[in-house]
Amino acid sequence: MRAMVYRGPYRLRVEEKDRPPIEHPNDAIIKVTRAAICGSDLHLYHGMMPDTRVGMTFGHEFVGVVDEVGPSVRNVQPGDRVMVPFNVYCGSCFFCARGLFSNCHNVNPNATAVGGIYGYSHTCGGYDGGQAEYVRVPFADIGPSLIPEWMDDDDAVLLTDALATGYFGAQLGDIVEGDVVVVFGAGPVGLYAAKSAWLMGAGRVIVIDHLDYRLEKAASFAHAETYNFGEYDDIVVHLKKITDHLGADVAIDAVGAEADGNLLQHVTAAKLKLQGGSPVALNWAIDSVRKGGNVSVMGAYGPMFSAVKFGDALNKGLTLRMNQCPVKRQWPRLFEHIRNGYLKPSDIVTHRIPLEHIAEAYHIFSAKLDGCIKPLIVPNPA
Amino acid sequence: MAYTADKPKLAESSDELRARIPGWGVDLDPKDRPSVPQERFDPTLNGAHWEFPERQPEKWPRERSIEHTFLTPVFGTSCPPRGLSGMIRRYSYRRYSEGRAAHWLLLLAADRVDVVEATFASFLTRHPDNPITETGVLSEFTHHGLPSRLGGKRVDRVHHPLDPVLVAAPWVLAAGVAYLALRRVAGRTRN
Numbered sequence: 231m232r233a234m235v236y237r238g239p240y241r242l243r244v245e246e247k248d249r250p251p252i253e254h255p256n257d258a259i260i261k262v263t264r265a266a267i268c269g270s271d272l273h274l275y276h277g278m279m280p281d282t283r284v285g286m287t288f289g290h291e292f293v294g295v296v297d298e299v300g301p302s303v304r305n306v307q308p309g310d311r312v313m314v315p316f317n318v319y320c321g322s323c324f325f326c327a328r329g330l331f332s333n334c335h336n337v338n339p340n341a342t343a344v345g346g347i348y349g350y351s352h353t354c355g356g357y358d359g360g361q362a363e364y365v366r367v368p369f370a371d372i373g374p375s376l377i378p379e380w381m382d383d384d385d386a387v388l389l390t391d392a393l394a395t396g397y398f399g400a401q402l403g404d405i406v407e408g409d410v411v412v413v414f415g416a417g418p419v420g421l422y423a424a425k426s427a428w429l430m431g432a433g434r435v436i437v438i439d440h441l442d443y444r445l446e447k448a449a450s451f452a453h454a455e456t457y458n459f460g461e462y463d464d465i466v467v468h469l470k471k472i473t474d475h476l477g478a479d480v481a482i483d484a485v486g487a488e489a490d491g492n493l494l495q496h497v498t499a500a501k502l503k504l505q506g507g508s509p510v511a512l513n514w515a516i517d518s519v520r521k522g523g524n525v526s527v528m529g530a531y532g533p534m535f536s537a538v539k540f541g542d543a544l545n546k547g548l549t550l551r552m553n554q555c556p557v558k559r560q561w562p563r564l565f566e567h568i569r570n571g572y573l574k575p576s577d578i579v580t581h582r583i584p585l586e587h588i589a590e591a592y593h594i595f596s597a598k599l600d601g602c603i604k605p606l607i608v609p610n611p612a
Numbered sequence: 613m614a615y616t617a618d619k620p621k622l623a624e625s626s627d628e629l630r631a632r633i634p635g636w637g638v639d640l641d642p643k644d645r646p647s648v649p650q651e652r653f654d655p656t657l658n659g660a661h662w663e664f665p666e667r668q669p670e671k672w673p674r675e676r677s678i679e680h681t682f683l684t685p686v687f688g689t690s691c692p693p694r695g696l697s698g699m700i701r702r703y704s705y706r707r708y709s710e711g712r713a714a715h716w717l718l719l720l721a722a723d724r725v726d727v728v729e730a731t732f733a734s735f736l737t738r739h740p741d742n743p744i745t746e747t748g749v750l751s752e753f754t755h756h757g758l759p760s761r762l763g764g765k766r767v768d769r770v771h772h773p774l775d776p777v778l779v780a781a782p783w784v785l786a787a788g789v790a791y792l793a794l795r796r797v798a799g800r801t802r803n
Contacts, residue, residue, distance in 0.1 A: 356688030572635025
């Protein structure tokens, strides 16, 4: 089969690989019909995530058709059109039994601090991902769901991480009616978080980024008030000014490990890999939210230490909430919202690129060329 | 404002927002949200028909965190450890917990060694690494590279020049070492 293969920081190619076999009785093999590149894939691509091995296939956002199932699989069968959450999870451990699917203890031998994620380094379990023609899906009775007939692949693939994560991020903010919500980052997760904040009754939604084309999307797609932090000497002071010097009630970090806005932080984290991530957006969230407010962290960070301003968080009495999204818990409600026309996930897709050109897709997404917000990968173009 | 008791008034009322924004307030009740509360005990929630999953066969000694009691019943099988990078990785997993910076720094070091090993190995195959095609850099010419980088108020412009340096440096270094080695061999041959 054809598959994306990591060759080193900033380098990847498409290679012929063996089709994955069934390795466990509850495995399924999925023929991928649509995959996506996630902003967090760029941390792997840039060599930031420890134990990212040459030869690995990335991709934790994918949908497809069941091609083969193991002997104990009951809930899906060959030919089924399925969407697969980015979480690999068993459904039966201490954490899964409490709905913490992203924190499953039975799928990642390499680390206890994170569950299993498809195509996301050995730190997240060593599973090949879905930027390929076929992918192995463990616990096929637990994670995958049938794609509703009325939903197309482009929308479905965005439910496997980006939309679910943005929606989850807004929930972690504990938004109540009339809250002022500031979202750092107008990438896919930030756009969905901003849109979700309205569903939860926000009174004002502000989105911060430095890319004008993404801020335009935040205004049109998420009805948000937008500010380009590149135009301000100090975006925190500006946010205080526009919130009557109170600060926002809720701040959401939808940027994560490669945040810009502070050269020292960015270079030490993203370029020199001396931190788990560049916490610029997180520090801005801490500083711009009001005392007693909530900070929701959806941006992905590596397992190493990062220079986060915990002193300010303590002194302001903030509540910091974060987790990888337990995707499947969000689906029934998100299906309703899509069906009712409140959300149209694929409105943010800017590029559809054949698997054979995935090196270009990563470069375009990474360098923010061509107005790129969300690139989809098509393994088998018609 | 912050110096008095009342919360600042919003520009739009809830009714105005409901009229303007599709779906405004449909998840208004915090208790009626899919991830509230975050922990909700329900062992029947997921459809698991096992108490503990059957174990996946271990086809080679699978490295694992020392914070685990045993190898998890299911695990990824991509890219088994190999070569010097594999030795470093195995040592890091065997010796250090996830709480130790040494664990992660060794894994990052192994990643860099892995790249060097794999790149040299690729030159012994019919598909040697090609930094031009593998970086996708040609998309700069087909997808508005320069206008995208120069437009607007992008703050990342200042560190854009670092990316080609990071990518090219190992190749330039390797070419330099190879040149010096060849020159030394040629010198010895002439003498």
